[in-house]
Amino acid sequence: MTDRRYDLDWLRIVAFGLLILYHVGMFYVTWDWHVKSSRASEAIEPLMLLSNPWRLTLLFLISGAATRFMADKLSAWKLTSSRMGRLWPPLLLAVFVIVPPQSYYEIVEALQAMPPAEAARYPLTLDNFYLKYVTASGAWCDADGCLTTPTYNHMWFVAYLILYTLALVPLLPLLRRIPKAVGLLIAGPLLIVTPWLIMAALRVTLFPIFGESHDFREDWYLHALYFGVFLFGFAIAKHEPFFEACVRWRWAALAIALTCWAALIVYFNAHPDGVAPAEWLRMLMRAVRELDAWCAIVAAIGFAHRHLKEADGPVRRLLTQAIFPFYLIHQTIIVAAGHHLDALALPLWIEAPLLIGTTALGCWIFFDLGRRVPALRVWIGLPSKAGPTHGRFKDTTTGEARQPSGG
Numbered sequence: 586m587t588d589r590r591y592d593l594d595w596l597r598i599v600a601f602g603l604l605i606l607y608h609v610g611m612f613y614v615t616w617d618w619h620v621k622s623s624r625a626s627e628a629i630e631p632l633m634l635l636s637n638p639w640r641l642t643l644l645f646l647i648s649g650a651a652t653r654f655m656a657d658k659l660s661a662w663k664l665t666s667s668r669m670g671r672l673w674p675p676l677l678l679a680v681f682v683i684v685p686p687q688s689y690y691e692i693v694e695a696l697q698a699m700p701p702a703e704a705a706r707y708p709l710t711l712d713n714f715y716l717k718y719v720t721a722s723g724a725w726c727d728a729d730g731c732l733t734t735p736t737y738n739h740m741w742f743v744a745y746l747i748l749y750t751l752a753l754v755p756l757l758p759l760l761r762r763i764p765k766a767v768g769l770l771i772a773g774p775l776l777i778v779t780p781w782l783i784m785a786a787l788r789v790t791l792f793p794i795f796g797e798s799h800d801f802r803e804d805w806y807l808h809a810l811y812f813g814v815f816l817f818g819f820a821i822a823k824h825e826p827f828f829e830a831c832v833r834w835r836w837a838a839l840a841i842a843l844t845c846w847a848a849l850i851v852y853f854n855a856h857p858d859g860v861a862p863a864e865w866l867r868m869l870m871r872a873v874r875e876l877d878a879w880c881a882i883v884a885a886i887g888f889a890h891r892h893l894k895e896a897d898g899p900v901r902r903l904l905t906q907a908i909f910p911f912y913l914i915h916q917t918i919i920v921a922a923g924h925h926l927d928a929l930a931l932p933l934w935i936e937a938p939l940l941i942g943t944t945a946l947g948c949w950i951f952f953d954l955g956r957r958v959p960a961l962r963v964w965i966g967l968p969s970k971a972g973p974t975h976g977r978f979k980d981t982t983t984g985e986a987r988q989p990s991g992g
Contacts, residue, residue: 592889638878649818737802741799784875835887838880910952918947
């Protein structure tokens with residue numbers, strides 16, 4: 586089994602790319618987000634639901650697989666120090682530099698929605714905002730609750746990776762011995778059935794209690810799901826029969842995922858806000874959502890392994906490095922640009938492509954500047970020193986290049 590997993594690199598690039606486009610979409614849909622377009626509607630919500638159930642779950646699976654490749658080369662201590670050294674600096678940069686503008690514009694729009702007399706109770710100026718942000722003294726509240734700062738916003742994904750890596754290290758001796766057992770649990774049709782039943786059970790039992798908050802202190806449903814998937818990715822990273830099975834099942838899994846997606850669209854249209862479904866139907870559709878999620882993941886892995894496992898080249902090498910810095914900065918660009926573009930009242934057919942283009946350009950400038958300045962590289966998730974990457978396995982979590990072991 587080679588360490589050069591280009592298919593996982595490409596999956597990670599595509600999943601993060603979809604995540605960035607998804608966050609652009611969040612500006613335009615009716616779902617709650619940091620800032621909103623004045624013309625937000627339900628128009629693209631079905632399209633958003635195509636990736637909503639599975640995209641982040643896939644990223645945690647890929648992160649678990651990347652951790653396996655690292656763990657097989659490093660001691661537990663070196664693995665821990667390597668991961669912490671690569672994840673903590675971007676997280677700290679985000680919390681104290683990148684995310685504050687998101688909170689600022691979120692507060693600005695909340696104040697704009699308040700009656701003037703009420704908004705006057707929360708004076709907001711650029712010269713006092715940051716001090717209040719870092720000291721949690723803003724008391725920024727509305728009818729939906731209070732904004733707690735400092736915060737990590739979209740970087741919760743990295744915070745959870747830190748927690749899961751630390752939790753995985755003590756389990757390393759056990760995890761290296763279970764791939765064959767896992768293989769038995771996903772043999773044949775169990776490739777679809779076993780993971781789906783586990784995911785559906787978590788959705789039916791834990792989601793109604795804990796929801797999805799992205800607050801690591803209370804997010805027990807997502808911890809159970811994402812840490813479980815992270816461990817699964819670690820277990821199957823070098824279990825080639827899993828990837829071969831995904832190739833065989835890719836078309837069937839895609840068909841099931843699309844059917845489930847269509848069923849979810851019908852369900853949500855039949856039960857808009859204020860129309861409560863029967864409890865049995867709610868439970869059933871939660872299970873359908875998880876079938877959609879797992880089958881989409883199987884299809885994605887299958888198609889990638891079939892067509893991209895040897896697809897190396899300069900584009901992959903560049904994007905593998907760039908995608909994490911893109912993720913780091915993208916949401917701040919979307920929030921700031923979206924807020925100011927909305928004020929211009931441009932036609933949507935001009936505004937939306939302009940927002941996407943601004944986000945892409947801003948991401949590239951951030952990455953290109955960061956990779957060229959040695960002191961900045963570690964802060965955007967890159968190795969402290971640039972080096973040749975041809976023929977090396979890429980850490981599919983942060984894009985780190987590492988020499989394969991052995992001859």
